Amino acid sequence: MEGRKIMKVEIICTGDEVLSGKIINSNFAHMSGKLEEAGLNVIWGTTVGDNKEDLLKSFHLASERADAVIVNGGLGPTVDDLSQEVAAIASGNELELRQEWLEIMEKFFIKRGRVMTENNKKQAMLPKTSELINNPIGTACGFAVNIKKARFFFTPGVPRELFLMLQDEIIPRLLELSGENIVTKLKTFHSYGIGESRADTLLKNVVDLSPDKIVKLGFQAHFPQLETKLSIRANSLSEIEKNLKPVEDKVRETLGNYIFAEDKNTLEGSIFELLKKNNKTMSICEYLTWGNISKRISTIDKKGDHLKFSVSSNNLDALADKLKLSKDVLSIGLNEEITTKVRELYMTDFSLSVMINYQEENEADTYITMSSENDTKSRVGKFIGDEHRITLGSVEMALDCVRRYFANLPFDEKSDFER
Numbered sequence: 001m002e003g004r005k006i007m008k009v010e011i012i013c014t015g016d017e018v019l020s021g022k023i024i025n026s027n028f029a030h031m032s033g034k035l036e037e038a039g040l041n042v043i044w045g046t047t048v049g050d051n052k053e054d055l056l057k058s059f060h061l062a063s064e065r066a067d068a069v070i071v072n073g074g075l076g077p078t079v080d081d082l083s084q085e086v087a088a089i090a091s092g093n094e095l096e097l098r099q100e101w102l103e104i105m106e107k108f109f110i111k112r113g114r115v116m117t118e119n120n121k122k123q124a125m126l127p128k129t130s131e132l133i134n135n136p137i138g139t140a141c142g143f144a145v146n147i148k149k150a151r152f153f154f155t156p157g158v159p160r161e162l163f164l165m166l167q168d169e170i171i172p173r174l175l176e177l178s179g180e181n182i183v184t185k186l187k188t189f190h191s192y193g194i195g196e197s198r199a200d201t202l203l204k205n206v207v208d209l210s211p212d213k214i215v216k217l218g219f220q221a222h223f224p225q226l227e228t229k230l231s232i233r234a235n236s237l238s239e240i241e242k243n244l245k246p247v248e249d250k251v252r253e254t255l256g257n258y259i260f261a262e263d264k265n266t267l268e269g270s271i272f273e274l275l276k277k278n279n280k281t282m283s284i285c286e287y288l289t290w291g292n293i294s295k296r297i298s299t300i301d302k303k304g305d306h307l308k309f310s311v312s313s314n315n316l317d318a319l320a321d322k323l324k325l326s327k328d329v330l331s332i333g334l335n336e337e338i339t340t341k342v343r344e345l346y347m348t349d350f351s352l353s354v355m356i357n358y359q360e361e362n363e364a365d366t367y368i369t370m371s372s373e374n375d376t377k378s379r380v381g382k383f384i385g386d387e388h389r390i391t392l393g394s395v396e397m398a399l400d401c402v403r404r405y406f407a408n409l410p411f412d413e414k415s416d417f418e419r
Helices: 026-037 052-065 083-091 099-111 118-124 159-178 196-202 237-258 267-277 292-298 316-323 332-345 387-407
Strands: 008-014 041-048 068-072 095-097 125-127 131-133 142-147 150-155 183-192 215-222 225-234 259-262 282-287 307-313 350-358 363-371 376-384
Touching: 008 026, 008 052, 026 041, 026 068, 026 159, 026 183, 041 052, 052 068, 052 083, 052 142, 052 150, 068 159, 083 095, 083 125, 083 142, 083 150, 099 118, 118 125, 125 142, 131 150, 131 159, 142 159, 150 159, 183 237, 183 387, 196 215, 196 225, 196 237, 215 237, 225 237, 237 259, 259 267, 267 292, 267 387, 282 292, 282 316, 282 332, 292 307, 292 387, 307 316, 316 332, 332 350, 332 363, 332 376, 350 387, 363 387, 376 387
Parallel strands: 008 041, 008 068, 068 150, 282 307, 282 350
Antiparallel strands: 095 125, 131 142, 142 150, 183 225, 183 259, 215 225, 350 363, 363 376
């Protein structure tokens, strides 16, 4: 792998709304992440407003320093959508009407019972020598064209259209353009309860276990979860396996109970799989969590086969009245009473109750209890921060407690995010 020339990729995101910060540029993060997974290196990222002169300068600069450039946005039908026009100028081409795309757009509108306005025809105007890139779910036509030494790929700004085009059309073309006969893999560990700095310290020399020293370690923290990533580029799958396995085994051993899922799996997904595997049901009661625990599980258990019932309230008196509780003062004892009541009332195998008890300003105790007919486990999570952070932390800890309960792991292992 040494001495190999790496293709340099630049991403240019266009639009006044992106440049001004009115919308978060999540498209760049998605593109850069997907390219990294494919073993492609994004060297530069540029954001440009809807200004013809500025766009032209950015295209010229990118064409001199990059081998491939992805331009995102500016393919719409309005006057501030300038990508086709500027691409034509930069590549020394004229714009021409692509009849094949015009026909696709006309069918698109007819199928939806809409009338295509005259300005939509602008979306079928492409530089003469450009390659048309299909967009199966929208009217913004992607295209590719050479500008100086770089190959430019123009993509729509609508996220779902971009994501599909990137995966199915752009990345395969970039890999072919790179001329590299390489295999890549990204291994991801999702964890809760351990912070980025501690994980980094614990895994300091883990990549040295790779025989050829070709595994890269990285972290992505998004409170309250942490992603630990191992990326590798090699000439064959066997080379990847040889180098990656000892490293990923050590990561699992080191992070241990904190890992709740790997790769595309999620915390709520792992809970659902455990319930499904054992054919068990559960009910949930939430106080001051905005209903986020039930919401996350129900997005996986869409038919309610395992999450049979949930109740969420911000009113303790109403909750006490509804469940006919003997106590109405926030405490771990009240929380344990709730789990029993909910489990018996709705005849489920397990029940979870979570209650946030705000103490002093920016501090809260969160009571978490899991209950079955034969067993009850409780813990108190101690959080600090604003309401949003406390709620996020409480929800994540509660879901992790459910996972730990089903997996017979320590229920009250201290989190790095507690006070």
